[in-house]
Amino acid sequence: MAREIRFLQGNEAVCEGALYAGCRFYAGYPITPSTEIAEGLSASLPKVGGRFIQMEDELAAMAATIGGSIAGKKSMTATSGPGMSLKMENLGYGYLTEIPCVIVNVMRGGPSTGLPTGPGQSDVMQAKWGTHGDHPAIVLTPSTVQEQLNETVRAFNLAEKYRMPVILLTDEIIGHMREAIEIPEPGELEVIDRKRPTCDPKDYKPYKPEADLVPPMADFGSGYRYHITGLNHAEDGFPSNNGKMAQADEIRQENKVMHHYDDIVKVEEFECADAEIIVFAYGSSARSAKEAVIKAREEGVKVGLFRPLTLWPFPEKHLEKYVGKTKKFIVPELNLGMIKLEVDRVVKGQAEVVGINKIDSDPITPVEIMDEIRRSK
Amino acid sequence: MAYDYSKYLRAGKIPHIWCPGCGYGIIMKSLIRAIDATGIDKDDIVLTSGIGCASRLPGYMDFNTLHTTHGRSLAFATGVKVANPKLKVIALGGDGDMTAIGGNHFIHACRRNIDITCFVFNNYIYGMTGGQYSPTTPKNSKATTAPYGNADNQFDIAQLAIGAGATFVARTTTYHAVPMEKLIKQALDHKGFSVVEIMAGCPTGYGRKNKQGSPANMILWQKENAVPANKAKEMSEEEMAGKFAIGVLHEVQKAEYVEAYDAQVGLK
Numbered sequence: 001m002a003r004e005i006r007f008l009q010g011n012e013a014v015c016e017g018a019l020y021a022g023c024r025f026y027a028g029y030p031i032t033p034s035t036e037i038a039e040g041l042s043a044s045l046p047k048v049g050g051r052f053i054q055m056e057d058e059l060a061a062m063a064a065t066i067g068g069s070i071a072g073k074k075s076m077t078a079t080s081g082p083g084m085s086l087k088m089e090n091l092g093y094g095y096l097t098e099i100p101c102v103i104v105n106v107m108r109g110g111p112s113t114g115l116p117t118g119p120g121q122s123d124v125m126q127a128k129w130g131t132h133g134d135h136p137a138i139v140l141t142p143s144t145v146q147e148q149l150n151e152t153v154r155a156f157n158l159a160e161k162y163r164m165p166v167i168l169l170t171d172e173i174i175g176h177m178r179e180a181i182e183i184p185e186p187g188e189l190e191v192i193d194r195k196r197p198t199c200d201p202k203d204y205k206p207y208k209p210e211a212d213l214v215p216p217m218a219d220f221g222s223g224y225r226y227h228i229t230g231l232n233h234a235e236d237g238f239p240s241n242n243g244k245m246a247q248a249d250e251i252r253q254e255n256k257v258m259h260h261y262d263d264i265v266k267v268e269e270f271e272c273a274d275a276e277i278i279v280f281a282y283g284s285s286a287r288s289a290k291e292a293v294i295k296a297r298e299e300g301v302k303v304g305l306f307r308p309l310t311l312w313p314f315p316e317k318h319l320e321k322y323v324g325k326t327k328k329f330i331v332p333e334l335n336l337g338m339i340k341l342e343v344d345r346v347v348k349g350q351a352e353v354v355g356i357n358k359i360d361s362d363p364i365t366p367v368e369i370m371d372e373i374r375r376s377k
Numbered sequence: 378m379a380y381d382y383s384k385y386l387r388a389g390k391i392p393h394i395w396c397p398g399c400g401y402g403i404i405m406k407s408l409i410r411a412i413d414a415t416g417i418d419k420d421d422i423v424l425t426s427g428i429g430c431a432s433r434l435p436g437y438m439d440f441n442t443l444h445t446t447h448g449r450s451l452a453f454a455t456g457v458k459v460a461n462p463k464l465k466v467i468a469l470g471g472d473g474d475m476t477a478i479g480g481n482h483f484i485h486a487c488r489r490n491i492d493i494t495c496f497v498f499n500n501y502i503y504g505m506t507g508g509q510y511s512p513t514t515p516k517n518s519k520a521t522t523a524p525y526g527n528a529d530n531q532f533d534i535a536q537l538a539i540g541a542g543a544t545f546v547a548r549t550t551t552y553h554a555v556p557m558e559k560l561i562k563q564a565l566d567h568k569g570f571s572v573v574e575i576m577a578g579c580p581t582g583y584g585r586k587n588k589q590g591s592p593a594n595m596i597l598w599q600k601e602n603a604v605p606a607n608k609a610k611e612m613s614e615e616e617m618a619g620k621f622a623i624g625v626l627h628e629v630q631k632a633e634y635v636e637a638y639d640a641q642v643g644l645k
């Protein structure tokens with residue numbers, strides 16, 4: 001049976017992905033360029049038995065999203081930079097308490113209110129390091145409208161599987177562009193639900209991990225009465241001042257992600273096998289990068305595209321394969337060189353690493369990337 | 378026969394962290410008796426809190442308990458309630474938690490009239506951090522951050538709640554432990570957003586600096602300055618100076634948020 005083809009805006013595709021994944025609760029606060037996600041889900045959630053609420057600010061939206069998940073519903077919120085900054089407080093709470101949920105950041109330009117209607121990619125480090133304290137992060141960076149849908153489903157799956165907040169980090173260009181996409185049939189994409197406890201409620205320890213390092217999570221109201229706190233806690237969920245235990249728990253949380261690197265990290269490696277030059281690009285910048293790589297190949301240049309769909313954890317295992325072989329890495333991004341730092345870290349001086357950086361609200365063009373590729377010859 | 382609190386307390390979690398003479402233990406006992414009187418199943422009760430001495434209470438109680446971030450008790454509680462309206466959701470916090478850092482969540486929860494019962498433990502001070510002034514610290518009182526006396530004006534939490542749209546608002550004190558239990562039960566039985574402001578002494582963070590004497594004296598101060606709501610109505614502003622009304626201050630019936638939302642969007 002042919003799949004339904006729809007001409008959708010990137011933000012609308014996020015809504016489709018959320019519904020497909022089983023999202024049944026959304027709490028948000030409007031902000032350009034993410035607002036269409038709130039608008040879309042305010043209309044569609046009730047049709048599938050879900051609820052939408054517009055909260056008083058993003059602190060509250062993040063809190064309510066986590067609350068909804070604790071009550072057993074797959075929950076989501078969406079925002080842009082200024083709102084993301086406000087979400088940081090309770091995002092950290094979500095990490096420490098291990099509550100699955102999805103946060104969409106449709107990036108715009110500038111710090112503070114910045115360039116509200118222009119694209120940006122300056123929140124890539126915030127997405128990993130924005131909230132205080134050590135914690136793992138899973139951050140996905142789609143590049144097409146189709147991926148806006150598919151990666152939203154994957155974001156929910158990873159959130160549920162690893163019991164943690166997952167960030168879908170997209171930008172104004174992809175959020176607002178329209179492309180024809182295929183709507184997956186029900187059952188076509190995997191949809192994962194969190195592990196719930198099956199033990200006697202008396203024996204339930206909300207932070208006792210299983211072999212995969214992920215503890216099963218009970219819904220509030222399901223007969224497993226337990227305590228959740230943003231203080232460091234023991235396996236039984238109650239606060240503890242034991243620093244050694246806190247350290248062990250945070251390392252366990254880091255490991256629940258890093259030990260599943262192969263399951264979590266997704267990368268497109270396009271024409272990389274024999275590449276002397278690799279363009280490392282993500283999100284909207286990767287669209288221009290792909291075009292530049294195709295054109296340069298036509299000119300006979302051995303160039304490839306390395307495109308992370310998972311930006312965090314950083315795809316270093318994938319990237320390391322090219323270190324020592326590739327002469328030059330080009331990192332185009334709509335910031336002043338953030339992810340280039342990570343590429344530098346992995347390349348360790350064994351190749352030239354050059355950034356193409358813009359924060360003027362214009363996308364990086366294929367021509368600009370071509371120019372840098374040509375300069376390499 | 379003495380009332381047995383153990384059914385609602387988590388074994389092994391007592392002793393609590395509160396100072397000797399802190400008013401919060403009295404509130405916890407009244408809360409337990411009131412919840413018991415409602416007959417609601419423990420599995421269906423969600424108790425949320427923010428950060429502060431007051432907000433440590435849920436850790437001792439055998440419900441679904443959620444100790445959140447400073448001021449956000451009601452924001453988390455709102456998510457829980459909207460996602461599963463069958464749950465009985467109770468949100469509590471201190472005066473700082475609910476009316477300073479969480480003030481925005483507080484007024485909007487009142488405005489929505491969502492079916493959550495909210496308890497604000499008002500001890501006039503930031504207790505947990507050692508006695509800095511809060512939005513309810515009386516003018517001229519001393520605090521560690523007001524060594525010359527407090528220049529700030531005070532919030533009247535109950536009036537704030539009424540103004541913002543809460544449909545049940547009451548005030549009580551730790552001196553009035555038995556009436557408190559009845560008020561808490563009324564608040565729990567009320568459909569919509571209910572607020573009970575509970576005056577409690579913080580001998581450590583407030584009493585000592587303001588020469589209020591022993592914890593017992595602080596409780597007597599409550600007795601002397603509390604005026605029953607019906608009597609307070611007949612008193613002039615001057616007569617009420619330094620005093621506060623207790624009892625049910627406001628009670629109306631109004632569409633509850635989740636029910637109104639469901640009707641609006643055609644759910645169910």
Ligand SMILES: Cc1ncc(C[n+]2csc(CCOP(=O)(O)OP(=O)(O)O)c2C)c(N)n1
Nearest residue numbers: 428429430431447471472473474503504505
């Ligand atoms: C974001 C944030 N800011 C500041 C603090 C520090 N802090 C912890 S409790 C508290 C005040 C608590 O006062 P109140 O809410 O009145 O509760 P009480 O301790 O008096 O019961 C403060 C300022 C914090 N935990 N989080």
Ligand code: SF4
Nearest residue numbers: 395396399430504579
């Ligand atoms: S500091 Fe004050 S509020 Fe906190 S436990 Fe001690 S007496 Fe109670």
Ligand SMILES: [Mg+2]
Nearest residue numbers: 471472502504
């Ligand atoms: Mg206080």
